[in-house]
Amino acid sequence: MSKKGSIDVMTGQRLTGLEQKGVSRRDFLKFCTAMAATMGMPLSMADLIAETVGSAKRPPVIWLHFQECTGCTESLLRATHPSIEHLILDLISLDYSETLNAAAGHQVEEVLHNSVKENEGKFILVCEGSVPTNDGGIYCKIGGSTALDIIKDIGPKAAAVVAIGSCASWGGVQSAAPNPTGAKGINQILTDTTIINLPGCPASPYNLLSTILYYLTLKKLPELDAMGRPKFAYGRLVHENCERRPHFDAGRFAEEFGDDGHRQGWCLYKLGCKGPETYANCPIQLYGDVGSNAWPVGTGHPCFGCTEKGVGFTKPIHQQATVFTVTPPATYPDIVEEKTTGGWTIGGAAIAGAAAGAAVTAGIKVAKSLSEQETKDNQTSEKEKS
Amino acid sequence: MESKPLGGKIFTKPFKILMVFGIIGVILILKRYFLGLGSVSNLNDGYPWGMWIVYDVVTGTAIACGGYAMAMLIYIFNKGEYHPLIRSALMAGMFGYTLAGVSIYIDTGRWWNLQNIFLPGTANPNSIMFEVAVCVALYVAVMWIEFSPAFFEGKEQHKGKLKLLNKVMFFFIALGILLPTLHQSSLGSLMIIAGQKVSPLWQTNWLPLLYLITAITMGYAIVVFESLFSSIGLKRPLETSMLSKLAGVIPKLLIVYFVFRFGDLIYRGALGHIFDIDLKSFMFILENLLYIYPVVILFSAAKRKNPKYLFLSAVSMLLAGVLYRFNTYLVGFNPGNGYVYFPSFSEIMITVGIIAIEIMAYLVFVKTLPVLPQVKHAQ
Amino acid sequence: MNLQRRDFFKVLSAGVITATTSRSAQARPTFKQPPDAVGLLYDATLCIGCKACEVGCKTRNEKPNVHSEIEEYFGVSGVWDDSRDLDSATMNKIKVYKNGTAAVKDREIDGFSFVKRACMHCFDPDCQSACPTSALIKDPVKGYVTYDKDACCGCRYCQVACQYLIPKFEYHKALPELVKCEMCNHILEEGGITGCAEWCPTGATIYGKLDDLMAEARKRLELKPGDRYSFSVHTVDSDEKKSRPVEKYIDHIYGEKEGGGAQYIMLSAVPFQKLGLPEMPETSGASKSETLQHTLYKGLIGPIILLGGMVVATYRSTKKHQTDE
Structure with missing residues (x-):
């Protein structure tokens, strides 16, 4: 955060609203910075985010639940820094959420329909859970309509669709073989709409928050990968950022649970860790805001690849x-590894040079005195002759 | 002509300077025994043989071929007129070879197992190293026997031993000619198994022959060099006429060498590497220029009689031989994989120390034993 | 004098003729595969560069970590094995070939590949031929090349001879030893397999009978790139398989013919020369060197004839000198 920006923000009036709601200025700035970092933006973006958060008109959000366990919502509710429920409720206008709705029954159904009608083309649709398609989709019904009908009705009217969790992203656990309900991800139902997938079981709440903030701040969707996942969160393999990666590179593996290597925190690849084929920011973002190592691999269990279609819920957990x-x-040695020892040193070169120099000098001297000696010898022999 | 001790003071100033180098060498050698080869040398897994093997053993013994080359000339080709030169040549050879043997003990990592080379259970006759080791070890013994009369001459109580020795000497002389013929060629064969590590400019199946020829020419060159050098150093008259005749042998042998050397290079199509413009091609050209110089000079009878040219061509011949060996074993040797080698300060100082000890021994021997031919002063 | 010179040349030529005429009879062929040869197959396309084989090797052979300058700087030890190449504590080394962006594995341009370097266990090892004390011996049945420190004199001629730069020497020890892969023969004797193959999680290194390994390697070369294939893990006949798509192999089994053949064979999708493996003739250096040596020394006939001639010549000339004097 730039100095100028921070002063600006520190003295800015726009925070008062939040402060009144119990969010300290310090916590708020921390949050904005963390969000900027999650999205892989420069830290100066925190100012812009702070501005957006302080002034933006809260966009209406409709949160639909289908076939799922509500783990993603629960995980979101438990995000605590800063008190995220305050932020999420003040940042967005959560018009409909089956978990958080105060109202019930026909009353809440009416709210949903009104909101969709009022905000058509403007609201953000968050879907949690997969959509059953077998037998006309009868396996999941809300207010008398099947999930299939609901999503087909509401989906096209949204400004943006976010599929949170593995279930919504590609079917998740319900789509695992034999898939009795014919569970599918939202993107398999709404084939014409751009859908932001935030897979994970549960999805990291910060990835959702970052995505929404990105949209609000920059008025566009974040860059997505081929699987529809924001690149800032799913751009790298778990393996690449894993704190156990150095053990992989050093060939140190836990061979079984509880063995010496496992206790020492060695790489879990041989136990079936899917980190090397799973794209997610878990090792950086962690879970539960309780500090380091709070993610599956950190606790000693191999990553099971929940964010990756075809890996999580598909491959056996302990398959490599x-x-x-x-x-x-x-750090890996190259094919030709230049050696640091054995080369010439100043000492070696100096003594070699000195020896060569001495030899040349001596040689010249000897050659010279040989000529002298010859003349002397000749003179002696001539004398002898005479 | 009789040989006679030179006499005179042993602890002269040059001798004391040599002693300093000798002591430094010995201290470093002790360090090597306590802290390992790597503590004093730059030897490494890519260049397992460095200065010590290449200079002290491969080159040192070739320089020490004076005795061998002279013996061949005198006893095989029956040129008795060179006899006065033999004993000092023999002694220099004896020191050269003995110190090569000592160097082996410094260079080998597990020197306490060296006898395994000769023991029936472990000896490996397929190894060229085996052949070199056996011949060099035998030759060192043979040279001491050949030289031993010097210890007994002029002493009444040893007359019987001397007579007996002289009776069987012809056999040792013959052995002393055979053994260097075998191992000087084998010193070349050693590198054949190194295959592609040695640059095509030097790697050839003719290595044994080329090494043998150059060892003999270096032998003659060192006799010339030593004689001229000791004339200056020890203030003795020059032996120019004999030396110039002897030096006449060198260019003839070198022509044979060139025929094989370049014939082989052309046959293998490796001659183009001269134009690589790298250290190897430069060293190859330098090496051959040093070979050509003595050929050019020594073919001229007039220049051959001039001690200065004689000396310079002998030096050139020696340097050529030295460079040829360094080139085959070090400059032209590239194991690849990023290994580099240049001798370290300590490594060179150990070699310098060994050479200093060699010269000191030479001085002691010529002053106390009948080695150099007696000078016939004007009455 | 002329007489003697002629005699000498007669004798010399007799020696040379004996030596050269018997050349063809004594040419030493390159040795063939031992009867019950065991070996290792390394498939670079399966290697993930995890270095588990290095750890397995060091564990099985009780070799210490190589300490890095970083460790020394921070005063810590045992954290990291920082061997940069095969060395006197490392008999097995994973190295990486990188080109350009190094984006894709098993691709020559803008790609990368790993390679596992260790002793090739040649059919006709140059090191065995070079060793003057028979410290390096190829097992006549199983064919692994072992080292006997009680025989070794530390001359390091094996290091000069080996084209693969395998033997390494403890230059920094007062009582040094040679270090080379001995194919974990102490484990094999107990019925186990080599450390590298046991540790390897992907089947990149597998152990087995050489014939089986060679058959497996040939089979892999015939697979269609992209098809799935069940690769055995740890041993060639293992029940543990790993299915994955086949990469496009270079159509060559390195070690099949190199230097006359070897018991460590390799497959790769990147040319072997790029992986630092030398291009080798199909005959061994040992056969070349020994043919020459045996030609000159067979039965010591040449040298003995030569010695005879020299004895005669010197006897005559010493007699003459004595009478002269």
Whole structure:
């Protein structure tokens, strides 16, 4: 955060609203900075985010639940820095959420329909859970309509659709074989709409928050990968940022749970860790705001690849992962490894030079005295002759 | 002509300077025994053989071929007129070879197992190293026997031993000619198994022959060099006429060498590497210029009689031989994989120390034993 | 004098003729595969560069970590094995070939590949031929090349001879030893497999009978790139398989013919020369060197004839000198 920006923000009046609601200025700035960092933006973006958060008209959000466990919502509710429920409720206008709705029954259904009608083309639709398609989708019904009908009705009217959690992203656990309900992800139902997938079981609440803030701040969707996931959160393999990665590179593996290597925090690849084929920011973002190591691999369990279609809920948990192409670490020895010892040193070169110099000098001297000696010898022999 | 001790003071100023180098060398050698080869040398896994093997053993023994080359000339080709030169040549050879043997003990990592080379259970006759070791060890013994009369001459109580020794000497002389023929060529064969590590400019199946020829020419060159050098250093008259005749052998042998050397290079199509413009091609050209100089000079009878030219061509011949060996074993040797080698300060100082000890021994021997031919002063 | 010179040349030529005429009879062929050869197959396309094989090797052979300058700087130890190449504490090393952006594995341009360097266990090892004390011995049945420190004199001629730069020497020890991969023969004797193959999680390194490994390697070369194939893990006949798509191999089994053949064979999708493996003739250096040496020394006939001639010549000339004097 730039100095100028921070003073600006520190003295800005726009925070008073939040402060009244119990969010300290310090916590708020921390939050904005953390969000900027999550999105992979420069820290100066925190100012812009703060401004947006302080002044933006709260966009209406409709949160739909389908076939799921509500884990994503629960996880979101438990995000605590800063008190995220305050922020999420003040930042957005959560018009409808089956978990958080105060109202019930026909009353709340009416709220939903009114909001959709009022905000058509403006609201953000967050979907949690997969959509059953077998047997006309009868396996999930809300207010008498199947999930299939609901999403087909509401989906196209949204400004943006966010599929939170693995279920909504690609079917998740319900889509695992034999998939009795014919569960599908939102993007398989709304094939014409751009859908932001935020897979994870549960999805990291900060990834959702960052996505929404990105949208509000920059008025556009974040860059997505081929699977529709924001690149800022799903751009790298778990393997790449894993704190156990150095053990992988050093060939140190836990061979079984509880063995010496496992206790020492060695790499879990041989136990079936899917980190090498799973794209997610878990090792950086962590879970539960309780400090370091609070993520599956950190606690000693191999990553099971929940953010990756075809890995999580599909591959056996302890089957070894296919290691995706990762540029090998710079620390690996090259084919031709230049050696640091054995080369010439100043001492060696100096003594070699000195020896050569001495030899040349001596040689010249000897050659010279040989000529002299010859003349002397000749003179002696001539004398002898005479 | 009789040989006679030179006499005179042993602890002269040059001798004391040599002693300093000798002591430094010995201290560093002790360090090597306590802290390992790596503590004093730059030897490494890519260049397992460095200064010590290449200079002290491969080159040192070739320089020490004076005795061998002279013996061949005198006893095989029956040129008795060179006899006065033999004993000092023999002694220099004896020191050269003995110190090569000492160097082996410094260079080998597990020197306490060296006898395994000769023991029936472990000896490996397929190894060229085996052949070199056996011949060098035998030759050192043979040279001491050949030289031993010097210890007994002029002493009444040893007359019987001397007579017996002289009776069997012809056999040792013959052995002393055979052994260097075998191992000087094998010193070349050693590098054949190194294959592609040695640059095509030097790697050839003719290495044994080329090494043998150059060892002999270096032998003659060192006799010339030593004689002229000791004439200056020890203030003795020059032996120019004999030396110039002897030096006449060198260019003839070198022509044979060139025929094989370049014939082989052309046959293998490796001659183009001369134009690589790198250290190797430069050293190759330098090496061959040093070979050509004595050929050019020594073919001229007039220049051959001039001690200055004689000396310079002998030096050039020696340097050529030295460079040829360094080139084959070090400059032209590239194991790849990023290994580099240049001798370290301590490594060179150990070699310098060994050479200093060699010269000191030479001085002691010529002053106390009948080695150099007696000078016939004007009455 | 002329007489003697002629005699000498007669004798010399007799020696040379004996030596050269028997050349063809004594040419030493390159040795063939031992009867019950075991070996290792390394498939670079399966290697993930995890270095588990290095750890397995060091564990099985009780070799210490190589300490880095970083460790020394921070005064810590045992944290990291920082061997940069095969060395006197490292008999097995994973190295990486990188080109350009190094974005994709098993691609020559803008790609990368790993390579596992260790002793090739040649059919006809140059090191064995070079060793003057028979300290390096190729097992006549299983064919692994082992080292006997009680025989070794530390001359390091094996290091000069080996084209793969395998033997390493403890230059920094007062009582040094040679270090090279001995194919964990102490484990094999107990019925186990080599450390590298046991530790390897992907089946990149597998152990087995050489014939089986060679058959497996040939089979892999015939697979269609992209098809799925069940690769055995740890041993060639293992029940543990790993299915994955086949990469496009270079159509060559390195070690099949190199230097006459070897018991450590390799497959790769990147040319082997790029992986630092030398291009080798199909005959061993040992056969070349020994053919020459045996030609000159067979039965010591040449040298003995030469010695005979020299004895005669010197006897005559010393007699003459004595009478002269």
